[in-house]
Amino acid sequence: MTDNKSLNERRQAATPRGVGVATGIYADRAENAELWDVEGKRYVDFAGGIAVLNTGHRNPTVMAAVQQQLERFTHTAYQVVPYEPYVELAEKLNELAPGDTPKKTLFVTTGAEAVENAVKIARAHTGRPGVVAFSGGFHGRTMMTMGLTGKVDPYKRGFGPMPAGIHHLPFPMPMHGVSVQDSIDALHRLFKADLEPEQVAAIIIEPVQGEGGFYIAPIELIKELRRVCDEHGICLIADEVQTGFARTGRLFASEHWGVEPDMITTAKSLAGGFPLAGVVGKAEIMDAPAPGGLGGTYGGSPIGCAAALGVIKVIEEEQLLGRANIIGQRIIERVNRIKDRTDVHPIGDVRGLGAMVAFEMVTEQGTDTPDADATKALCAKALEKGLILLSCGVYANTIRILVPLTASDAVIDEGLDIIENCLAEMGTSAVAAE
Numbered sequence: 220m221t222d223n224k225s226l227n228e229r230r231q232a233a234t235p236r237g238v239g240v241a242t243g244i245y246a247d248r249a250e251n252a253e254l255w256d257v258e259g260k261r262y263v264d265f266a267g268g269i270a271v272l273n274t275g276h277r278n279p280t281v282m283a284a285v286q287q288q289l290e291r292f293t294h295t296a297y298q299v300v301p302y303e304p305y306v307e308l309a310e311k312l313n314e315l316a317p318g319d320t321p322k323k324t325l326f327v328t329t330g331a332e333a334v335e336n337a338v339k340i341a342r343a344h345t346g347r348p349g350v351v352a353f354s355g356g357f358h359g360r361t362m363m364t365m366g367l368t369g370k371v372d373p374y375k376r377g378f379g380p381m382p383a384g385i386h387h388l389p390f391p392m393p394m395h396g397v398s399v400q401d402s403i404d405a406l407h408r409l410f411k412a413d414l415e416p417e418q419v420a421a422i423i424i425e426p427v428q429g430e431g432g433f434y435i436a437p438i439e440l441i442k443e444l445r446r447v448c449d450e451h452g453i454c455l456i457a458d459e460v461q462t463g464f465a466r467t468g469r470l471f472a473s474e475h476w477g478v479e480p481d482m483i484t485t486a487k488s489l490a491g492g493f494p495l496a497g498v499v500g501k502a503e504i505m506d507a508p509a510p511g512g513l514g515g516t517y518g519g520s521p522i523g524c525a526a527a528l529g530v531i532k533v534i535e536e537e538q539l540l541g542r543a544n545i546i547g548q549r550i551i552e553r554v555n556r557i558k559d560r561t562d563v564h565p566i567g568d569v570r571g572l573g574a575m576v577a578f579e580m581v582t583e584q585g586t587d588t589p590d591a592d593a594t595k596a597l598c599a600k601a602l603e604k605g606l607i608l609l610s611c612g613v614y615a616n617t618i619r620i621l622v623p624l625t626a627s628d629a630v631i632d633e634g635l636d637i638i639e640n641c642l643a644e645m646g647t648s649a650v651a652a653e
């Protein structure tokens with residue numbers, strides 16, 4: 220029988236260690252919010268393939284859409300022989316993206332590729348090189364997106380030099396000493412001291428930082444970014460690779476902003492488990508690159524587009540925007556009740572936008588001192604008890620919950636019970652570093 224241990228040995232011998240894995244279990248099959256490993260053990264999945272499965276593993280509507288597409292054709296290369304699912308999906312996203320400005324949409328394959336293309340389009344539109352991003356932000360592992368990413372370990376170490384023209388601002392994190400005013404001041408200081416705004420093509424920001432720790436971008440900061448972008452002709456890019464597709468209670472998290480981004484990058488839950496990504500943007504900006512400047516062999520795969528059309532149907536029919544808010548509230552209330560207990564490992568800040576929920580592990584109740592070791596220990600313990608749980612954050616002390624929005628209350632509660640039991644077993648004392 221294939222077991223986790225032997226697969227782990229084969230993985231270590233056959234694949235580079237740079238592709239780190241969060242668990243030592245190997246997937247056999249999965250359904251909605253549950254996964255079974257090759258040894259037959261069942262897990263509740265609070266990771267959702269890192270925010271890819273808002274509509275759950277193998278959603279029947281998505282699977283049917285893919286099945287139908289598989290029967291017709293799987294690849295033509297859109298740039299050689301285009302097809303309707305690409306055009307139809309673009310039409311839908313143009314209509315659903317926030318703001319009244321007419322939109323156009325480009326499809327690619329991965330989140331990083333979407334970000335790369337948004338930057339290319341902004342440069343073509345403005346004729347300028349510069350890009351401003353935020354510390355703690357994560358935009359991918361390709362050269363440009365690695366440069367934009369605001370975390371050295373493990374994403375940048377040893378991979379320099381970074382591409383030119385990238386500047387970072389601090390992202391607001393009040394519990395770790397960065398206020399929204401600090402971020403706004405840093406933006407003005409950058410434009411006064413270091414960089415003329417007329418050299419900047421784009422400012423890119425995640426509405427809620429994903430890998431960075433689920434910190435929510437304050438509306439006050441977004442409004443100031445929009446104002447500065449308008450003043451200087453800079454494109455505002457919302458990187459919604461992790462926040463998009465109903466996770467925050469809106470199709471796009473930037474709908475919470477009340478101001479319109481110039482471009483939105485989307486991927487992950489867009490196609491419910493199939494590789495597809497896109498850039499939705501103001502038509503005039505999207506049309507800046509000349510024919511042939513955008514695209515790729517697999518970009519906008521017909522299977523991915525069919526899956527995404529299925530995902531949109533599921534979000535509408537199963538009212539997943541409302542469900543995201545209900546799930547988010549349920550999780551936040553429960554985690555806050557656990558936080559109030561004095562006999563469990565201490566929890567710090569609990570936060571969320573819709574069902575994009577996180578809490579911080581701290582060394583002592585009532586403080587915000589990060590406890591990365593306890594965070595690691597909680598994920599390991601949860602896995603033993605049958606829950607796949609992910610951490611994130613600049614301080615590696617944030618637990619993020621990305622349970623499918625199609626999960627039942629019973630399965631969500633089962634996962635939360637496991638978290639509570641683990642924290643109780645860990646007790647109040649600090650966890651020793653390995």
Ligand SMILES: Cc1ncc(COP(=O)(O)O)c(C=O)c1O
Nearest residue numbers: 329330331357358359429460461
């Ligand atoms: C906000 C954000 N942007 C970009 C990416 C990169 O996406 P991909 O891993 O599909 O290249 C990610 C991945 O986690 C992300 O969270």
